[in-house]
Amino acid sequence: MDAFAGYKKAATDVLPEATTVMDPFHVVALVGTKLDETRRRLQTEIYGRRGHSGDDLYGIRKTIRTRVGLLTDKQKHHLNSVFAADNHAALVVCW
Numbered sequence: 001m002d003a004f005a006g007y008k009k010a011a012t013d014v015l016p017e018a019t020t021v022m023d024p025f026h027v028v029a030l031v032g033t034k035l036d037e038t039r040r041r042l043q044t045e046i047y048g049r050r051g052h053s054g055d056d057l058y059g060i061r062k063t064i065r066t067r068v069g070l071l072t073d074k075q076k077h078h079l080n081s082v083f084a085a086d087n088h089a090a091l092v093v094c095w
Helices: 005-014 024-047 073-083 086-094
Strands: none
Touching: 024 086, 073 086
């Protein structure tokens, strides 16, 4: 099911013995959303503004959501260089 609490409440009201689970699509979507929120929050905290072309955090916005096994060597190097900054620790932990 979706992560929306209303769905869980409705399902458990009708089927109290049922086990509620989230499907993989919604789990991945939720994780990606939290990752984007963390990246945007750091961008604002560090630069005091939204991301612009040329900003390191803005530059990885799509790469960071790519599965590790699908990353090219260039993308891995770019991520590692951005993750090396001390003020990006929260993003590294989230990733």
